[in-house]
Amino acid sequence: MIKRFLSPLLSAAIVAGSLTAAAAQDKPTMGVVVKIGGIPWFNAMETGIHEKGAELGIDATMIGPTSADPALQVRAIEDLIAKGVDIIGVVPNDEAALEPVLAKAMAAGIKVVAHEGPGLSNVDWDFELASAKGFGETHAELLAQKMGGAGEYAMFVGSLTVPLHNAWADFANAYIAATYPDMKLIGERYGVAESVDDSRKTALDLMAANPGLKGFLAFGSQGPIGAGRAIEERRMIGQVHVLGPFSPGQGRKLVKSGAISGGFMWNPAEAGRVFVTMGRMLIDGVEIGEGTEITGLGVVSPDMAGKDIITDNLIAINADTVDGLADLGL
Numbered sequence: 001m002i003k004r005f006l007s008p009l010l011s012a013a014i015v016a017g018s019l020t021a022a023a024a025q026d027k028p029t030m031g032v033v034v035k036i037g038g039i040p041w042f043n044a045m046e047t048g049i050h051e052k053g054a055e056l057g058i059d060a061t062m063i064g065p066t067s068a069d070p071a072l073q074v075r076a077i078e079d080l081i082a083k084g085v086d087i088i089g090v091v092p093n094d095e096a097a098l099e100p101v102l103a104k105a106m107a108a109g110i111k112v113v114a115h116e117g118p119g120l121s122n123v124d125w126d127f128e129l130a131s132a133k134g135f136g137e138t139h140a141e142l143l144a145q146k147m148g149g150a151g152e153y154a155m156f157v158g159s160l161t162v163p164l165h166n167a168w169a170d171f172a173n174a175y176i177a178a179t180y181p182d183m184k185l186i187g188e189r190y191g192v193a194e195s196v197d198d199s200r201k202t203a204l205d206l207m208a209a210n211p212g213l214k215g216f217l218a219f220g221s222q223g224p225i226g227a228g229r230a231i232e233e234r235r236m237i238g239q240v241h242v243l244g245p246f247s248p249g250q251g252r253k254l255v256k257s258g259a260i261s262g263g264f265m266w267n268p269a270e271a272g273r274v275f276v277t278m279g280r281m282l283i284d285g286v287e288i289g290e291g292t293e294i295t296g297l298g299v300v301s302p303d304m305a306g307k308d309i310i311t312d313n314l315i316a317i318n319a320d321t322v323d324g325l326a327d328l329g330l
Helices: 002-026 040-056 070-083 095-107 132-147 163-179 196-209 223-233 248-257 268-283 322-327
Strands: 029-033 059-063 087-090 111-115 125-128 151-157 183-185 213-219 241-243 263-265 308-310 315-317
Touching: 029 040, 029 070, 029 268, 040 059, 040 268, 059 070, 059 268, 070 087, 070 095, 087 095, 087 268, 095 111, 111 268, 125 268, 132 151, 132 163, 132 213, 132 241, 132 263, 151 163, 151 196, 151 223, 163 183, 163 213, 196 213, 196 223, 213 223, 223 241, 223 248, 248 315, 248 322, 315 322
Parallel strands: 029 059, 029 087, 087 111, 111 125, 125 308, 151 183, 151 213, 213 241
Antiparallel strands: 263 315
């Protein structure tokens, strides 16, 4: 009798288990390869990826290399291709280095979404939450205001091969040269802004060698943190100004002390959500064109030839906003 009673239950459990396994197998998979793991900016992006993945039914994960080395990104993408994921996302350290492996991914039928990679060709779409011109010029104008429109400044970027950082720097420098002729760039630019230690050391060295230095414009989330710490060490708060994008939670104390004068950012958690949203649209065959509304980006006007979707969703980071932004986990 017990066997007769349990048999239907066991059969039902086996069927339920089979259906669950089938559903898991049918769930699309996505891997997002970012510049470097373990820093607040990309931790926030990872949160957004997981949130939207759960919402849209995608098994989405983030891969953060141990250093900002393009070769590590190539290796991570090769691993995702081997695993047969449905979608690959990438925030490139070096666009040229990634083109061959992204071409391989697309040839394997994998959808590819990029962020901070407007020059990439082997993608379905690249999306930006800030235009390169707007981002560079907005930071340049704020730096000029803080410096009183005169004096020497230095430029940090994540590395000399990160195209978007260097595009921001190009637009910022051109804006300053055209609008504030009494401001002078020292050196060219320094590829240290993905490392707190490297940016701090470089800032200390530059201040020691250039007594007229009044500002740092640091594109790369660790650059303002490192330069801000150098300002505190040299007791130059109010005399040398640090501007750039950074994680509000990481930089809150430096903003409040005045060591970081401010900056602008977009929400990296929102960027993580957009990665997954666009991945879902691609595998569902949704056409993206003029006037398409994409959650997190708004109504878009894509560059169809360049495969770029560029919006301006800037958030100011300053003493008035930093607590609220940090409390959001940014």
